[in-house]
Amino acid sequence: MRVTISGAGLGGLCLAQGLRQAGIDIDVYERDPAITARFQGYRLMLSPAGLEALRGCLPPRWHRLLDAILGDARAGRLILDPQLNPIGELGQVRTGIVADRHVLRHLLLTGLPVHTGAALTGYEPRDDGRVEARFTHRDPVTADLLVGADGITSAVRATLSPQTRPTDTGVRFVIGRTPLTGQFASLEPALGSKITGDGVSLLLGAMQFRTPPREAAETLAPEVTLPDVGDYIRWAMVLPPAGSLDGMTPQEAVLSRTEGWHPDLRALIEQADADHSTLLSIRVVEPRERWTPGPVTLLGDAIHATSPTGGNGANTALRDADVLRRCLIATPQDRLGAVEHYERQMFEYGAEAVRSSLDALPSLTR
Template identity: 35%
Template sequence: MSVLHVNIIGAGLGGLCLAQGLRRAGISFDVYERDPAPDARFQGYRLRIDANGLDALTECLPDGGIDRVRERAAVARTGGRFVTPQLEDAKVVLPPSWHDAHTDSAVTDHRQRTTTGAARPTPHAPDIPGDVSVHRQTLREILLDGILDRVHFGKSFSRTTTIADGRRVAHFDDGTHSLPGLVIAADGTQSRVREYVLPGMAPRETGDVCIYGLTPLSTALLVLMDAHGEATTMEGSTVVFADGFAVIVEAMLFRRAQRGDTVPPTPSTVRTPGEMPLTPVSDYLYWAFIGPSRTLLGPAYTCAEMPDTMPLARIESMAQSWHPHLGSLFSHAVPETVRVSPVRSTASPLPWQIDGVVGLGDAVHAMSPAGGLGANTALRDAAQLTRHLRTVADGHVPLWQAITAYERDMCERAREAVRLADAGAALLNARRGPSAATQPSADLMHL
């Protein structure tokens, strides 16, 4: 059998986590990314990594890598609020004690997680780490560290061909191609690899959109302080239940950088090949609106058609009658940080069963961000696929058998994650805030 080589299409979180896992396992790989550079495109803001995602990162990153993730995460803040637009209690039933389930089962983990998704361990397991909130670009930079020499930018996938021994070659729009090997579709919701091997299998449009952005904390501190000198949205996460949509707000307060660690390199700086510097990130308040497109954008627009200045104007208009603290949060947002994204979902993820091509993450199982499970599920895919490919590299099982087992397990986990995400979206889209008898989805705060 030929030496195993893996071609990963897409340098998102799932693809890079897989690359790190393969590097650790000693398996040859290349990553191909259509963006021209690591920082060529906006990558998003706050991202909640749960216990399962942390496990996957621990498994795939080099020794000490997970410590780097935790050190660069926002300062952990317990608590959470479920409120109306007037910052009144939304009468959500909270559990008597908060805990963070830490199991190998995604189903058990997310059914047992607290209403707020807060990071507070059980009294009987003080050493169990809780969820962390990270800046998405920071996590991506950590995942790029040490493998930049194997990541090829400016490579837009076009097609695959198969050589005599069954291995696949990925071809790109610029006329170049990969080495023969296994092709991994890690290129997101609008995967070109999926469209090539399974045309017409794109995830469905849900009709929802997410509008998200940030407000610098230096400004937010001036406008969000209450009469007692405490910021109303600074403790944990806040979910605002409006009429037919919801807003999630969370403060991202970072530890001060250790000396030299997040300082961008100067031209004279000597770095190890493949080393990725971490971009400094200032404290900010993250917020995200999620709900029907017609409600948030208006009937006249779609995400693609809306002018750049319109989303923030829509938000400010909707929030005019809200509590001044919330209204000020959006009026002081940085306009260029506001983004609109359609919400897509894969109704029932199924194994692809395509020789030489396998998918992970959103390419296979896109889901609503309302459950906060998309990135964590992709990271788990990466760790699981790494384990299966290691058995192939060690000569224990043939490649087809390993891929079959991976796809079966991955799709089973993904179907449950999609179900939970859809349930969270349904609650967020409720016409009015939940009643006192209603317990919200366990993962609303993960958005």
Template identity: 50%
Template sequence: MRVMVAGAGIGGLCLAQGLLRAGIDVRVYEREAAADSRYQGFRIGLNGAGLAALRECLPGRLHGLLEAVLGSIAGERRVVDQHLALLRQLPPADGGAAADRQVLRRLLLAGLADRVEFGRAVVGYTERADRTVVARFADGTSAVGELLVGADGVGSPVRRQLLPEAEVVTVAGNALLGRTPLTERSAALVPGFGTIVRGPGACMLLGRMQFRRPPRLAAAELAPEIDLPDIGDYLRWVVMLPGPLGPAPGAPVPGDWAGVRDRLLALIDGWHPDLVDVVRRSDVANSSPLTVRHARPVAHWGTRRVTLLGDAIHVMPPSGGQGANTALRDAALLCRSLTAAHRGEAGLPAAVEAYERRMLDYGFTAVRESLEQLPQFTPAP
């Protein structure tokens, strides 16, 4: 069996690791030119299900390195105003871990050098009568396998062909994603799991990314063949806005973070100096506007030689902290289903259908729950 995966994000790579571990021929095709050709976003929270799925697919030899480069997300959650006066104390959070997306992606690429092809954008597919599927690439070439998995994100060309009626909704307003090097001063803003700042015209979410061990040093000791990014601890923050930022029409322009930052500083003028300092010292290369989207539920489409995973099928707002976790859960579940087919315990179509029906159920439950939580992070217009 050959499985083709469109997209080398966290979900697609987690699936590839699991399939390789099961002895299944897998190939991953990624449209980006290289693993580090653009910044990948940053701190995500991994819950128990996400961590379990990740460990299930990742080779045992890398579990120690994974644990070393995670961080803690536990303790108190609080809501404060723009002057840091306490408005509300939320129930404390416990369990799970923080992961840097770039570090995790590089870890998931370990051992896949001959399985991942960069600069290969899947733009469509053709299903053939011999029960194979042909993946077509932007450069005019193609590849053949028994299954194509669309793990190619919210703009998935695979989904657009498979489910042309599927809707992805852009949430009104704007959001900004920022990363600021962690200092003693900024760390005090997040004494536990996270802090929500509710100010006039904006809502700011703050969370720490403190690695248990520096990623590059941990890899040098525990898995010298893996070159992890040299990233220090940082504060991850998101600012939710009810509309466009500043006098310029439309949403902020990616790549112009310095200009976006200056407009945001004008908006939060008068906020507590520590909050202003976080925005002022933000990492220009690793901060950006963020478009918040969600998928509308779809019914099962009838199993084919093509399926979907992660944001390609059930993209959701970050408000529930479930996007990456659900993609990892997809990867582990699909890996289990395909492994059963590989062993002759189930036919391939039946195995894929079992995955799809379960994935659609919990995936769109996560979308609904994330939408239900979104208002608490959205400022009034």
């Protein structure tokens, strides 16, 4: 069996690792001109199911390395005013294990055949039950299965399920990261909490690795090369309705909305890595109408993009990878039946993930 995966995000790469372990031929095609063409790394929360799916797809020899590069989430569960005084409590807040997306992606890339600068331009099912995919600057590729793991603007979805389109929630937020130093000790109670004032909310979360990623790889898995990333605070500011940068940089936009806030909060934004601060819109994709089962399917944000408030986008994509892997391995002679079995499960839990993330969105914006 040969599987072609369009998209080198966490979900697509996790699937590729899992299938490669099972002896299934895979190729990954990525539209970006290079793996590091754009920054793709912030702290993310791994649910028990997401971590289990990740372990299921990774080679067992890397499990110790995975454990070493994770961190433990802190959850203050407080609502604070701009001077860091408690004024309330958050509702149910998920705690657990955190990972850095940039580091995790490099682990998942290890040893995989990834073709960059290869945007999908179309595909055609063949009479023999296989599929021919076309990518820019490449000869056509024939596979038994094409998996669209190409994100919220998925080119695979545009053909497979053109009626399924992203919905803009109207919510905008600025996100960035700042090295975690002793200067920010006063922010300890704010980690895992929400600071609210002047019509905006600021959320902070720490990424503290159990072992520095590069050091962990050199010690536990020398064949893996991980980026040299230090501990940091991930911050995100939710802007008011119709909020924008108004021609400012992301940092300037946050600083303009935090005049008079606690000086350590101001310093946190001022010292952020400017290259890793950006404005994002919250868009979702809801899986609704099923397509006719065939040699093409979707995974991750391509079919169920969630609001980040649910904390389940990456976890659901990892679950997709593991479920699809298990289905293909269980019935290798009935490939289409395996894909249909995967899709029935994925549509159910994927739709629930989107709904729960939207239900949590108001708590972020007020």
